[in-house]
Amino acid sequence: AWADEIAQLAQIRKLDIQPFRRTMIQIEVAPSAPAELPLVVGLDGSFYFKPDAGGRLWLSPHDEIATPPCDAAPEELEVAIALDRFEQVVDWNVVRIERKWAGLRSFAPDRKPVIGRDSQNEQFFWLAGQGGFGIQTAPAVAQLAAALLLQRELPFEIVPALYSTDRFR
Numbered sequence: 001a002w003a004d005e006i007a008q009l010a011q012i013r014k015l016d017i018q019p020f021r022r023t024m025i026q027i028e029v030a031p032s033a034p035a036e037l038p039l040v041v042g043l044d045g046s047f048y049f050k051p052d053a054g055g056r057l058w059l060s061p062h063d064e065i066a067t068p069p070c071d072a073a074p075e076e077l078e079v080a081i082a083l084d085r086f087e088q089v090v091d092w093n094v095v096r097i098e099r100k101w102a103g104l105r106s107f108a109p110d111r112k113p114v115i116g117r118d119s120q121n122e123q124f125f126w127l128a129g130q131g132g133f134g135i136q137t138a139p140a141v142a143q144l145a146a147a148l149l150l151q152r153e154l155p156f157e158i159v160p161a162l163y164s165t166d167r168f169r
């Protein structure tokens with residue numbers, strides 16, 4: 001989330017990587033949710049939920065609140081919105097909220113990650129803007145970043161230019 005701030009400390013022009021807060025709550029419902037329940041996403045993109053162990057559900061209001069980089073925490077309003085949207089589409093009873101948390105999803109303006117040396121200063125290497133896919137893409141992104149940093153052969157077929165800073169300069 002701090003990628004632009006770090007770049008500026010190194011006198012590198014920022015790329016306008018924007019962090020957005022997303023909220024998640026874990027709820028107990030009655031009757032409990034079946035383990036085989038698939039990920040359920042509102043067609044209008046206003047919520048999603050999926051089962052967790054013990055019949056619990058993970059629920060998000062699909063929020064995307066622009067925020068400065070920070071140690072993100074869930075806002076009561078987003079938690080209430082999540083429950084309201086959930087209760088409009090299911091007839092489960094919400095017994096209680098067991099956990100709630102929030103994190104930052106940081107995006108470059110075109111929503112693709114930024115991986116590679118800065119086109120104006122080769123001494124600075126970007127690995128940022130993993131957005132909402134930073135966990136799933138981590139193994140491949142790490143291999144690509146390592147190959148670019150160490151100037152080794154690319155580990156798989158990929159066009160690194162798609163992720164370079166050139167696209168913004």
Ligand SMILES: Cc1cc2nc3c(=O)[nH]c(=O)nc-3n(C[C@H](O)[C@H](O)[C@H](O)COP(=O)(O)OP(=O)(O)OC[C@H]3O[C@@H](n4cnc5c(N)ncnc54)[C@H](O)[C@@H]3O)c2cc1C
Nearest residue numbers: 001022023024102103104105130131132133134135136137
């Ligand atoms: C609710 C939610 C759901 C998501 N779902 C998915 C998903 O299903 N699939 C997917 O692929 N991605 C998902 N993501 C996105 C994914 O979490 C991010 O892309 C990824 O975590 C980014 O990795 P990162 O290492 O850049 O940053 P982070 O994972 O945010 O790591 C930064 C770390 O730095 C630490 N830190 C911050 N400041 C300091 C400091 N001053 N000193 C020391 N440490 C510090 C923080 O505590 C944190 O541990 C989701 C994100 C959110 C918020």
